Amino acid sequence: MTNPNGRFGIHGGQYIPETLMNAVIELEKAYDHYKNDPEFNRELTELFNEYAGRPSRLYYAEKMTKDLGGAKIYLKREDLNHTGAHKINNVLGQALLAKKMGKTRLIAETGAGQHGVATATAAALMGMECVVFMGEEDTKRQALNVYRMRLLGAEVIPVKTGTATLKDAVSEAMREWTSRIDDTHYCLGSVMGPHPFPTIVRDFQAVISKEIKEQILEKENRLPDAVIACVGGGSNAIGTFYNFIEDKDVKLIGCEAAGRGIDGFETAATINTGRVGIFHGMKSYFCQDEYGQIAPVYSISAGLDYPGIGPEHAHLHDIGRAQYVPVTDDEAVNAFEYLAKTEGIIPAIESAHAVAHAIKIAPQMSKDQIIVITISGRGDKDCAAIARYRGEDIHE
């Protein structure tokens, strides 16, 4: 899908300062070499299987299926990975690549803290220095994850600029990378930013759809009718979609965070409310005002609270191959509680956006149809926030 210059249709590209150009060219060269290197792939598979606990289960949600009375529902359990989310897939890949490139220091941005924790974990495992940039607002909302990162040996830098959330953490990590390139790799957490990041991160996350395909063929002897995942930057979604893109009968559905609804300003639904722009190294869809100023976005989910979307998603949207639907805070919270009560699985509030959409469409589908929902992470981190959303005064 990627053109040589990192374009997905009109999207993607490398809109970054000249200072970083040789760094991304070096990264691209290294990646092109190692992605086909049997030794690199052997080491990565070993890390995936022995350390992260792959393959993750494809679980038949029988109670949910019966309750909704329509399509058969399977859950891809990325929440069962080490560190509790799909983020570890990408991080292990990038950390291994960085190490092969002779880098000794990883920097990363994080929103809710999942990618920061995953990066700190990989850095600890591989004996690398680690610095994580996190919006000051988010460090307050996710204090436990800040502690977790420090426990793993990382330095956490609260970012005070702008809205003090994920987009500002990305900007600050980019600034830091500009000032220290020799020994530092920027371990970007999603399928966004300048080429080659959207391709690298997608390739490391594609293991999700590779496994889904094998597992569903084994269990059902056929492909699913739809795969559903939540989308912020879009890494678990592209991981879920990628190996199905050529299977035209499999619907690809991304669930965007609509926040308080796509008719107001308190939303993070990029495809549904944004327009094409250039930001954070890429051309894609962004929430912005009429003069191109990036809009402050909102979602209950810190992991989806980002004003842009990865360029490959923007392209899949343009060509009509994938569908991007808005899911509100309310719907996500209901789905969070529903999955806990129905299947005994507490999903991340991000993943609950995907569950919410499945709850909407499954009853309209026939019993011989199949839906796969990717549960991108576990929801322990969200329990206090959801309790507060329901009016209970719980603090970590």
Place this chain on the structure above:
Amino acid sequence: MSNIYKAFENKKAFIPFITCGDPDVETTKAVIKEAVKNGADLVEIGIPFSDPTAEGPVIQGANLRALTGGITTDKVFDMVKDLRKEITVPMVFMTYANVVFSYGSEKFISTCHNIGIDGIILPDVPFEEKEEFLDLCGKYDVDLISLIAPTSENRIAMIAKEAKGFIYVVSSLGVTGTRSEIKTDLKSIVKVIKENTDVPCAIGFGISTPEQAGKMAEISDGAIVGSAIIKILEKYGKDAAPYVGEYVKSMKEAIDLLQ
């Protein structure tokens, strides 16, 4: 060809950077007039962006103040149109790709031509992405300014060969901001540039004192100063114009001593 070459004709150029609308348009106007009166050879006007990823804390602050004050691209255009009635030195915009793209690239660049803007600096548009705006810049005679960084190495010749207007040489790694010492081997960067083009090159990022400006202008064709001027605006707000004028004068004198 734009008028940018005039800033470097038989002299070393002093180039102040001013964020438009910090704290308001009237102040920006007064500051630019004072700067030109005191010897600025080319004026770089920043159109604020919500997320200026190439800027350090000082210019980030200026962007935020200006946006909070209600500045928009259209208001910046109006100001320049007004200034052009009095000011003849070349003026360039410095902003981010999305500000141009979202306005409609053709509408933005043709307006630049109409109001007398000679060039555009886009720090998030490297050589590989300049096609995005290059044809339109050619069509409307607005130079798309190229940047060269300490990490450019094998890319310097390629960038220099296609450069227009002037080349912005980034003095240090990282983002904009004042620095006590500039360590990059700028002499050898400038040497490679000169081997590949006649387009003048000016050095920016981290310059604040007359001594630094003198040193930078000695090894290149001019010095660009941003954060140090923004700091004066931070300090004096709406009364900043005479202080900026005084500062520009001291910088220009240091540069002129070389000739």
